[in-house]
Amino acid sequence: MTLARLTLAAASMLPLAANATTVRVHYDSPKGGLAIRGDKGPMSWSKGADANSGDGKVWTYTWPDELGEVLMKPALGDDKVAIGGAYRLAAGSTRDIYPFFGAPFGKVKIIPDFASPQLKNSRKLRIYLPPSYDENRAKRYPVLYMHDGQNLFDARTAAFGVEWGIDETVNRLVATGVMEEIIVVGIDNTPARVDEYTPCCDPQYGGGQLDTYQRFVLDTVKPYIDSTLRTLSGKESTAIMGSSLGGIASVSIAQKNAAVFSKAASLSGSFWWNKEALVTTLPPRLPVKFYLDAGTVKDGLEETIKMRDALQKQGYRQDADLFYHVAEGATHNEKSWAARVDKPLAWFFPWQ
Known part of the structure; x- marks a missing residue:
């Protein structure tokens, strides 16, 4: 693993690290886990980076501010990406999001x-x-x-x-x-x-x-x-x-x-x-x-x-x-x- 990837991996373990951008995904997924897909860093649109949770209800993922503005979406398992648009996070921000993954019908x-x-x-x-x-x-x-x-x-x-x-x-x-x-x-x-x-x-x-x-x-x-x-x-x-x-x-x-x-x-x-x-x-x-x-x-x-x-x-x-x-x-x-x-x-x- 490269030094940059080690740095990003370490940052992702910190829920509210200094000089870091954080997304908190509110979704009850006690068994399936939750990943973050995006356009920079260890994230990609085809494979997500694992988020962390202590209770299976709020999932946190953090990355360095150096990545700048990031577009991201949470994913559930290997094939379910959140419905709707991508979330745009400014560098240094902390964002709470509330996604859903089922059929888009009210x-x-x-x-x-x-x-x-x-x-x-x-x-x-x-x-x-x-x-x-x-x-x-x-x-x-x-x-x-x-x-x-x-x-x-x-x-x-x-x-x-x-x-x-x-x-x-x-x-x-x-x-x-x-x-x-x-x-x-x-x-x-x-x-x-x-x-x-x-x-x-x-x-x-x-x-x-x-x-x-x-x-x-x-x-x-x-x-x-x-x-x-x-x-x-x-x-x-x-x-x-x-x-x-x-x-x-x-x-x-x-x-x-x-x-x-x-x-x-x-x-x-x-x-x-x-x-x-x-x-x-x-x-x-x-x-x-x-x-x-x-x-x-x-x-x-x-x-x-x-x-x-x-x-x-x-x-x-x-x-x-x-x-x-x-x-x-x-x-x-x-x-x-x-x-x-x-x-x-x-x-x-x-x-x-």
């Missing part, structure tokens, strides 16, 4: 008759749990809250028989290393959808129960999700998204609760509501990322452009805390939203 569970004491009604919650949820129980996840839950996962319950395909889209983006795993909470609408998703009050359509619906999301839905699932409950890991009236609901809720949500997406948002009041009465710039889009075919593009311009006047900047997108040829329906929902998902929850 699952949807339904909570029936979920009561709202604020609105005096009930509805279903449709919850997408990511692929690793049952496999790696050490991991916690960001959460995306979405309105019109019955349209998200199942064509049989979706409006006009077309679903968003959120589960399939997230599965694909996770498997290809585009986005992180997340939990998605779909909150079904009710016959009072127009009222619940809108601030007061449009001259033609009325509305005005959004503040009450907001309290339902914040005081009932989110506490339930955080107490029953392995979530990352802080602001930076919490987003809200919807389309049409659900789009303006998402923007308004995030504006009023910037301490809870760091990201809000409006697909084809109904910014015409109440004579464009949401456009003309913006609060000062907030520490929230906003995604806005609209299609070019009868989809409220003119009002969405006005909302974008108003946000930019407040200091929001494209690709920093504002993502504005025009969907050429798209109209106001689930098929169009399904075709581009990957954009806010990847922007809100990018890999690493």
Whole structure:
């Protein structure tokens, strides 16, 4: 063995050596062991270097800072490499990662008759749990809250028989290393959808129960999700998204609760509501990322452009805390939203 390899081998035995880069892999593998594949040192993409563990649950591997930035992935046994993208570790860093090795397919569970004491009604919650949820129980996840839950996962319950395909889209983006795993909470609408998703009050359509619906999301839905699932409950890991009236609901809720949500997406948002009041009465710039889009075919593009311009006047900047997108040829329906929902998902929850 060369001197360089001896040095690297010795370094790998030290969990937190000085002037060394360390990865800690959280994965319960008491018998199979775990190896690190990568692009430098004793690691390669075809053969891993053995990681060390005292309990079979946290596996540590260390290499000298001299290797510089390293791309790596954990491997289980000889043939299973972690699903998703490679991890990029800067020299001198210590990184905790939570991989999974099984099929990259999440699952949807339904909570029936979920009561709202604020609105005096009930509805279903449709919850997408990511692929690793049952496999790696050490991991916690960001959460995306979405309105019109019955349209998200199942064509049989979706409006006009077309679903968003959120589960399939997230599965694909996770498997290809585009986005992180997340939990998605779909909150079904009710016959009072127009009222619940809108601030007061449009001259033609009325509305005005959004503040009450907001309290339902914040005081009932989110506490339930955080107490029953392995979530990352802080602001930076919490987003809200919807389309049409659900789009303006998402923007308004995030504006009023910037301490809870760091990201809000409006697909084809109904910014015409109440004579464009949401456009003309913006609060000062907030520490929230906003995604806005609209299609070019009868989809409220003119009002969405006005909302974008108003946000930019407040200091929001494209690709920093504002993502504005025009969907050429798209109209106001689930098929169009399904075709581009990957954009806010990847922007809100990018890999690493």
